[in-house]
Amino acid sequence: MSELLKSIDARTKLAGTNKLEILMFSLGVDSRTGREETFGINVFKVREVMRIPAITRAPDMPKAVEGMVSLRGVLVPVIDLAKYIGIETELKPEIMIVTEYNGHTQGFLVKAVDNILRLDWSAMRVPPQMLVAEMGGLVTAITELKDKRLVMMLDVEKVLSETGHFDSDDNIFKSVRPLGKERTVFFADDSSVARSQIAKTLEAMQVKSISAINGRQAWEELSKLADYSDASNIPLKNMVQVILTDVEMPEMDGYMLTRKIKSDKRFAGIPVLMHSSLSSTSNEQMGKAVGVDEYVPKFEAQKLAETLARLLV
Numbered sequence: 001m002s003e004l005l006k007s008i009d010a011r012t013k014l015a016g017t018n019k020l021e022i023l024m025f026s027l028g029v030d031s032r033t034g035r036e037e038t039f040g041i042n043v044f045k046v047r048e049v050m051r052i053p054a055i056t057r058a059p060d061m062p063k064a065v066e067g068m069v070s071l072r073g074v075l076v077p078v079i080d081l082a083k084y085i086g087i088e089t090e091l092k093p094e095i096m097i098v099t100e101y102n103g104h105t106q107g108f109l110v111k112a113v114d115n116i117l118r119l120d121w122s123a124m125r126v127p128p129q130m131l132v133a134e135m136g137g138l139v140t141a142i143t144e145l146k147d148k149r150l151v152m153m154l155d156v157e158k159v160l161s162e163t164g165h166f167d168s169d170d171n172i173f174k175s176v177r178p179l180g181k182e183r184t185v186f187f188a189d190d191s192s193v194a195r196s197q198i199a200k201t202l203e204a205m206q207v208k209s210i211s212a213i214n215g216r217q218a219w220e221e222l223s224k225l226a227d228y229s230d231a232s233n234i235p236l237k238n239m240v241q242v243i244l245t246d247v248e249m250p251e252m253d254g255y256m257l258t259r260k261i262k263s264d265k266r267f268a269g270i271p272v273l274m275h276s277s278l279s280s281t282s283n284e285q286m287g288k289a290v291g292v293d294e295y296v297p298k299f300e301a302q303k304l305a306e307t308l309a310r311l312l313v
Contacts, residue, residue: 018121018256020248023049024114024151025097027082028089038114039081040151042248044278047098047105049113062164069107071098078107079163081154085138101160102277102297117151119143124153124250126190126214140190141250153250157191157277157298176204176305183312184208186225187244188218188257189275194246194298198275201301205308210240215252218245219260226266237269242311247276247283255290262291271311275304 022040029036055067055078064084068075078096082089093109124141131139131152141153185202189195190213202209212218222243229236243261245254254274261267271293276283284295296307 018253019118020044020121020124020253021116021118022151022153023097023116025095025110026112026114027085027087027093028091028111030087030089032088037087038145038149038151039110040117040153041097041099041108041156042153042278043116044283045099045101045156047100049095049097052093052096052109062162065163066109069096071105071107074105076105076107077163078109079159080109081159082109082111084159084163085135099156101156102299104160106160117145121215121249121253121256122251126250127152137192153248155191155193158193161193173200173204173301175302176201177309178204178206179309179312180206181312182208183241184210184239185242185244185308185312186210186212186218186222186240187275188212188215188249188254189246190214190249191246194275197299197301198244198304201304201308204301205305207308207312214249215245215254215257217251218243218257219252222261222267226264229266236266240270242271242273242308243267244273244275244308247274247278247287255286258287258292259290273307273311 021043023043023046024038024040026036026038053069055069057067061067064080066078066080069078080093091111093111095110095113096107097110098105098107123143127139127142138155138158139152140155143151145151185207187198187209189198195211199209212221225239226236229239245257247254258272261272273294273296274287274292275296275298277298287295294307294311296304
């Protein structure tokens with residue numbers, strides 16, 4: 001399976017081009033519909049693809065968590081994606097995709113992997129509301145292949161949150177201190193779980209916010225604010241003090257959004273904070289390459305609050 005994965009050096013060239021590579025996979029034919037859907041995951045989050053090793057079962061595991069596997073001496077939780085999503089299939093998963101999110105490693109069980117698809121984020125569309133409802137909010141983006149198949153990007157952050165991998169306890173926000181100043185943060189993220197976490201952090205800081213669900217919408221709204229700033233002679237940095245962006249978003253990713261912001265002199269003096277589960281050093285370097293001022297891993301409310309407090313002085 002290793003031939004599916006390209007070197008990290010080759011993929012870093014995608015930063016700021018609004019392009020991505022996704023590993024496509026399937027979960028088997030759903031006996032209820034007779035269909036076999038195609039899903040995708042950002043190649044940046046894939047560490048390796050392998051046949052399923054021996055899984056150690058454990059009691060009281062969250063729903064859809066099959067157990068743990070030992071990878072080079074490290075215990076890694078394993079999630080059966082078909083079970084999690086609710087796909088009823090007689091076919092057992094055969095492949096494990098080892099992924100890394102926010103410094104945490106986990107395995108996803110799937111029926112089969114397809115190939116790596118390289119495309120522009122503009123080809124990844126916001127899913128229609130009907131599909132969002134049908135999939136329980138699990139799909140963040142969708143694209144159509146030449147053979148008319150649909151590829152759905154899963155909100156993996158939602159999967160990990162609901163299977164107990166990320167702490168969603170509101171107690172984590174109690175250590176966040178109010179800023180004590182009137183400030184506004186504009187943030188963009190396609191994950192409902194991440195938007196909720198950001199909003200709770202800002203609420204704990206008593207900071208106002210404006211939000212968008214992807215980079216394209218964020219750029220449209222920021223452009224409107226900039227136009228209003230020009231028309232009213234109110235400095236834009238008096239209206240928004242920090243722009244917070246995810247990396248992976250349909251239609252326009254965080255790298256392209258940052259590049260647009262940094263190339264527009266109207267946004268001078270407004271720092272851009274990248275907030276992503278792609279937390280490796282190479283991803284931070286990619287962010288810096290397009291002008292990001294700070295880079296913070298997701299689901300670390302205290303670290304996010306501390307970084308925002310420093311930028312919001």
